[in-house]
Every structure is written in structure tokens, then in C-alpha cells.
Amino acid sequence: MAVISASTFNAIQKKAAAVLGSGGTNPSTSTADSRFGYGQSVSSAQVSTGSIIRSTTWTNLRNDLVKARTHQIGSVGTVAYTVTPAAGGGPAWANLVSISAGTVISNNIVTQYQGVADACVTNKFVAFSSQLGSTSVSSARTATWGVTPLTHSVRVSLSDATQARYYFNAGGTIKYSATLTGGGLLAATGGSLTGNLAKYNAWVNTLSGMGTLTFAINQSSSTFGAFTVSKTGGTGTVTSITLSAVDQVIYTTTQAAPYATNTLTVSAKYVTTTPYVVEITAVYTDGAAAAPTGLGLAVDDLVDGTLTGTATITPIQGAFSIIPTIANQLTIT
Numbered sequence: 001m002a003v004i005s006a007s008t009f010n011a012i013q014k015k016a017a018a019v020l021g022s023g024g025t026n027p028s029t030s031t032a033d034s035r036f037g038y039g040q041s042v043s044s045a046q047v048s049t050g051s052i053i054r055s056t057t058w059t060n061l062r063n064d065l066v067k068a069r070t071h072q073i074g075s076v077g078t079v080a081y082t083v084t085p086a087a088g089g090g091p092a093w094a095n096l097v098s099i100s101a102g103t104v105i106s107n108n109i110v111t112q113y114q115g116v117a118d119a120c121v122t123n124k125f126v127a128f129s130s131q132l133g134s135t136s137v138s139s140a141r142t143a144t145w146g147v148t149p150l151t152h153s154v155r156v157s158l159s160d161a162t163q164a165r166y167y168f169n170a171g172g173t174i175k176y177s178a179t180l181t182g183g184g185l186l187a188a189t190g191g192s193l194t195g196n197l198a199k200y201n202a203w204v205n206t207l208s209g210m211g212t213l214t215f216a217i218n219q220s221s222s223t224f225g226a227f228t229v230s231k232t233g234g235t236g237t238v239t240s241i242t243l244s245a246v247d248q249v250i251y252t253t254t255q256a257a258p259y260a261t262n263t264l265t266v267s268a269k270y271v272t273t274t275p276y277v278v279e280i281t282a283v284y285t286d287g288a289a290a291a292p293t294g295l296g297l298a299v300d301d302l303v304d305g306t307l308t309g310t311a312t313i314t315p316i317q318g319a320f321s322i323i324p325t326i327a328n329q330l331t332i333t
Helices: 006-020 055-073 107-122 161-169 197-210
Strands: 135-141 150-158 174-181 213-217 226-231 248-254 262-273 276-286 306-313 325-330
Touching (some): 006 055, 006 107, 055 107, 135 325, 150 174, 150 306, 161 213, 161 276, 174 197, 174 276, 197 248, 197 262, 197 276, 213 248, 226 248, 276 325, 306 325
Antiparallel strands (some): 150 276, 174 213, 174 306, 213 226, 262 276
């Protein structure tokens, strides 16, 4: 039987509480760090030097580690530590032996608990697919459009900035995408084209190139409010920001000639902090000048088809729940 010191137990418990609980402090350095904390209740507690660490105390610690680790990897088994895990955490970190009255607390058990606690810290931003939901809102326009820019904005709301920190720390995101379908079909009217396939295809390619933008916590910043943007697709530029009350561009792209003044810009800001409301705004600008048609005067070809903008959140729902609301603020009209 190993003699387990209070400091050894407390070091494990401190990491579990920092990830699962209110956090706000790096458990290794004891410095302020907003990247820690899922905002959930913590069953375990620190023990005093010389106290007897009972089975219920270990069980409470295990429950906290299991909840945090289940969020990260989907489930936690009960297999005892028997092998040396690979660097960065191996199969042993997907298991956590249960402790009951009479269990001999071996060095292997302590090593496993330490390994799982370290894995929780290392993977604190990771959320397993089964732990995330998906809620979307969309806005669609079927009328033709041209020189007047179109705007679509959505708002994602949590009760306050602390809940927002928990949501993003736990792997919550805001996503935005758009499509244009069923267009490029306008017929010639009065000797002039009212829409053309080339412009329609340019917008289709622009939206395809944007793919899906994903707005997520900046894992390099210890102060809440810093976000990164990633994307699928091959065009346009994404920009990381520190969210403020003023719109900041997180994505922009410009079409190629002859549509070099056609742009798509997506911006983000917070509207209020209590509740904490993030607003994502997409502006579609068809600024291309009138072009010769060969059939008469130059015209500014309209864009036809169905333009649809979609925003999606990923509610945390599994080992625990953090569920924002999402709604259109400005529809594409």
C-alpha cells in the first residue's frame, strides 16, 4: 500500500477543479487564467495535512475527473492502470479505476489519477462529438439583388460573460456559412440582360470559398474575449480578434475581375455583457460596375437564385450542459 500525501491528492484535485469548476486560475502556476473552467459543480475538495483520505473522498475526485474527461473523450472506463501510457496520454487515460472501502491505493492508482488529471488540463478545450449539439438559424432571399448591399446578422446569447467563458472553454463555437443556388437563369429583356451566369457563378464560388467560418476561443490568450476564426474552403482571409463593442472584420474576400468590387465581409462584436450577446454580421456587396452586354447599353447585371446565410452554435450537452440561444437579428431582405 502506498502512503499518499495530502499534497499529492490536492495537486490532482486542484487540476480537476480548475478544469471542471469555475476555474479562472492555472492550477500549475496559480496565476489568473480565463482558459480554465467549465463552470460546473465540483464534488471533491482539498484535504488537510495528516487527514485520512477516505474512499468517499477518492470517489468524489473520480466523479469530477470522469465528468471533465467524459466531456473530452466521450466516456471513461474503470480499468486499472497496468501499462505505461504513450507520451501525451495513452489508453490508461481513457480509464479511471473506481475506489471503494477496502481498496488498496497503490502507486499505479495514484499515477492513473495524476495522468487523467493532466489529460484533462492538456485537453481542456476539447469536446467529444457526442457532447456537442447543433442549433442553427437561417435567412434566405429569393428576390434578385444588385447594387444595394445585403446584410445578415445573428445574435448568440448567454446569461453573462462568465457563462460565455464557460461555453467557449468547453469547446462551444459559433459558425457561419452561406450558399447561392438555383440562379444564373434570368432571360434577356428588352435587348439587355437583367442577370448573367458569370456573375452568379462568381458569387457561388465566393460562398463556396468561404466554406464554414468557425468562431472559437483563442487558446493562446489567458484573458477572456480573445477569439480565433478558422475556415474551410480556399479563398478569403480570416482574422483573430479580441471581441469589443465595435464590429471587427473576422473574414473578408473580394471577387476576381471583372467583379473586383464584389465583396463579402463577416464581422463580430458583443452587444451587451449581461446578458453576453455576440453578434455576427455578414455583408454581401455586389459593387461591380455595369458591363457591356453586346445587346445595347451597359447594364449592372442582377444576381438571381436563392441566397441563404446560416449561423450555427454547438450547445454543450452531455456530461453537463451549457446552452446559448441563437436568433436572426437582421434577415437577408
